[in-house]
Amino acid sequence: MVLVTGIKALAKADGQNYAVGAFNVNNMEIMQAVVRAAEAQRSPVFIQTSEGAIDYAGLEALYTMMLFAAESASVPVVIHLDHGKDLDLIRKCIKIGYSSIMFDGSHLPFEENIATTKQVVRWAHRRGVSVEAELGTIGGVEDKVSSRTIVFTEPDAAKSFVDRSGCDSLAIAIGTSHGAYKFAGQAQLDLARLRVIKRKLRMPLVLHGASGVPQELVQKITGFGGQLGNPEGVPEDQLGQAVKLGINKVNTDTDLRLAFTAAVRETLITKPAEFDPRKIIGPARDAIQKVVEARMQLFGSSGKA
Ligand code: G3H
Ligand code: 13P
Ligand code: ZN
Numbered sequence: 555m556v557l558v559t560g561i562k563a564l565a566k567a568d569g570q571n572y573a574v575g576a577f578n579v580n581n582m583e584i585m586q587a588v589v590r591a592a593e594a595q596r597s598p599v600f601i602q603t604s605e606g607a608i609d610y611a612g613l614e615a616l617y618t619m620m621l622f623a624a625e626s627a628s629v630p631v632v633i634h635l636d637h638g639k640d641l642d643l644i645r646k647c648i649k650i651g652y653s654s655i656m657f658d659g660s661h662l663p664f665e666e667n668i669a670t671t672k673q674v675v676r677w678a679h680r681r682g683v684s685v686e687a688e689l690g691t692i693g694g695v696e697d698k699v700s701s702r703t704i705v706f707t708e709p710d711a712a713k714s715f716v717d718r719s720g721c722d723s724l725a726i727a728i729g730t731s732h733g734a735y736k737f738a739g740q741a742q743l744d745l746a747r748l749r750v751i752k753r754k755l756r757m758p759l760v761l762h763g764a765s766g767v768p769q770e771l772v773q774k775i776t777g778f779g780g781q782l783g784n785p786e787g788v789p790e791d792q793l794g795q796a797v798k799l800g801i802n803k804v805n806t807d808t809d810l811r812l813a814f815t816a817a818v819r820e821t822l823i824t825k826p827a828e829f830d831p832r833k834i835i836g837p838a839r840d841a842i843q844k845v846v847e848a849r850m851q852l853f854g855s856s857g858k859a
Pocket of ligand 3: 692
């Protein structure tokens with residue numbers, strides 16, 4: 555049984571200056587790909603479900619699958635709720651056995667974000683569950699997670715937020731955004747701000763909206779008939795620097811979606827007679843595993859299990 559709490563995985567990462575990858579899972583194949591990658595890389599991992607994933611697949615079905623995967627794995631696995639906003643759902647996730655949850659109060663006024671995070675921390679800590687909170691807003695629009703504006707995290711406000719709310723880790727806004735279209739021009743993370751926040755907070759920090767949007771996947775999708783605009787992700791060198799400066803959890807969803815779509819498109823176009831779902835989704839699972847393994851190497855979590 556290697557289900558671990560978020561704070562256990564993140565305290566070690568903070569101490570040894572690497573980041574643990576957190577990957578969004580919506581079905582069995584994506585989850586298997588992520589856990590297989592963690593095993594292959596001997597890396598700790600967060601498998602996380604958004605509220606949208608839970609709407610899609612059902613809490614019990616997803617949790618049962620994730621628990622089985624965590625219990626069978628030989629590397630530390632954190633079962634995490636990503637961007638929890640619905641307090642009833644947060645309580646259900648704590649009760650069912652998630653080992654970490656995120657309360658995303660970034661859309662709330664400062665005082666209300668603190669008060670609600672504090673309440674969630676009380677519920678979660680009573681059961682030994684870790685809490686990630688968010689201050690500042692990360693841009694981008696997805697199924698249930700959206701913000702059209704980016705408000706960067708203020709270091710002093712972050713310090714007061716953490717002291718008063720009691721959260722275990724903090725997601726900060728330094729210029730990333732969710733989805734495949736992150737930057738209008740040159741990608742530029744505010745690494746100076748990250749340095750100050752880390753110095754003041756001295757705790758695990760989380761980076762959302764961190765997908766790299768690999769161009770080979772974009773080209774494969776468009777080469778096999780997909781239509782994308784001009785997707786652009788966080789460059790690897792900037793992400794590497796962010797990890798060096800104290801990011802200890804990096805969220806990735808978009809890159810997995812791109813890998814899945816590229817592989818499914820390729821199979822359907824190159825094997826038009828194929829209609830066995832296992833032969834269509836199987837290669838997509840392999841493609842996701844490859845992306846996840848590369849991310850683990852980039853974050854420095856390979857070999858840290
Ligand atoms: O940060 C958001 C994740 O990519 C989840 O997106 O709400 O579409 O599942 P979703
Ligand atoms: P990406 O859209 O960059 O993969 O970010 C995912 C994320 O932050 C999930 O919480
Ligand atoms: Zn996010």
